[in-house]
Amino acid sequence: MTLETAPADVLSGAIGRFRPVPEEIGRYETDAVTGALALRAEPAQVARLAACGLPHRDDGERGPLFDYDDLMNVGMFCGSGQTVPEIGLRFLMRFASAPRDTWFEPRTWEVGVHPVHTPGGPAAAPATGPRPEVTVRLPDGAAPGVDVLHLAPAAPALLDGADLVPSGYRAEVRLGGAHQEVRDPAVAAVWQEVVDGFTSRRVTYQTVPEALRADHERAWDLGVADCIVAARLLAARLRHAGYEARARRGYLLGLFGSDHAWCEVVEDGVAKCLDPVFAFVATVGDERGAPKSPEFAAACRGSRFNRLLPCRTGDAEPLVYFDGAAAPYWAMVGVSARPRRTV
Known part of the structure; x- marks a missing residue:
């Protein structure tokens, strides 16, 4: 498949299909050049989003900052099929x-967690100033179906129960799924209310900043949610x-x-997973570019x-x-994963 840059009017067509970040918590620090890397567009196309009404701050040297x-x-709502969020x-x-059995059979993964420090990832220009002090959450080896086979560098935190380690890690983990169903009708009713919020379009499934994720009720009332808000x-x-x-x-x-993120509820002594975002995406299918x-x-x-x-978090x-504060969304570009290769 050959990836091309987006047509000139595609990006602006996304405006109005999602709710912008409330301006009082917006982080207007991403320039058009960096944004173009994720949107697979020309920087001039990204810059024009300011004139089309996307919230921004003007910088005399860097132009509009989003x-x-x-x-x-x-990127998710422009419909080009070519942007990084869509892909x-x-x-x-x-x-x-895929066949149902492949969702649950044990599978071994090689995972790398090394967050990037610059919007746009390694391809972007190096950030100026000192690098932040980075800490990351460890895998939860005590969770059902999770077996941490290897972790490098070896972390004493695994032995003393700490949740966070400095910088990053590489791990080999074996994950086993389980086909389960929540039977309690009252739990099913609460679950369905959240799923219906998405499918009825009362709530838009979109990227939500961490500051708003922390106030899930406000986000839901604003009509926006991602997996963290929904969970x-x-x-x-x-x-x-x-x-x-x-x-x-x-x-x-x-x-x-x-x-x-997802939710766990205990039924008959068993922790069962509830994933309203997965259910929504699988229900609407091609509308969100997924099966x-x-x-x-x-x-x-x-x-x-x-x-x-799952990671160690309550x-x-x-x-x-x-530096002790939640990292921006773009830091996640530094997370890699692949099934372990067998010889």
Whole structure:
């Protein structure tokens, strides 16, 4: 497949299809050159988004500066099929159209977590000033179906129970899925309310900044949510109804690794996974550039998939920190994953 730059009017057509980041929490630091790397467009096309109404700040030397999350949403909603967000979702969700057994069978993955320090990733210009102090969350080897086979550099934190380690790591993990179903009708009703929020278009599935993820009720009321918002909202509603539930966060593994979150609820002593975003994407299919699979959408109400690596976090807290604060979305470009090669 040959990838081409987006037509001149495609990017601006995304404006109005998503809700921009509230300006009081926007981080307007990404220039048109950096944005063009993710949107597979010419920098002049990205710069024109300012005149089309995308929130920005003008810089005398660098031109309009945008919030990176807004640019990711432009890429996801422009419909070109060529932007990094569109391609990423398409490839990460491709496994949903595979035979059901392949969702659960044990699989060994090689994972690298080495966050980047510059918007746009390694291809962008080096950042000026000192690099931030980076800390990252470790895989949760105590979670059901997770076996950490190797971790480098070897982390004493694995022995003392710490959640975070400096800089990054490479790991080999074996993940085993489980075909399960939540049977409790009250839990199913709460689950369906959240899924219906997406499918009815009352809530738009889009990239949400970490500052808004931390206030999931506000995000939902604004009509926006991503997997972290949905997982936290679902877990909170289930706990309010008297169930033992929590939001989990880790990595969705495929050709690369992506930050992902889901909910766990305990039924009959077993932690079962609820993934409303997976269910939504599999329900609408091509609308979001992913396979349509009613069978996979149904499996998202209870099953554990062999591509989800949970990390050590109690309520879907961030996976990467710069100088003690949640790292920007673009830091996730430094997460890699691939199935272990067999000889």
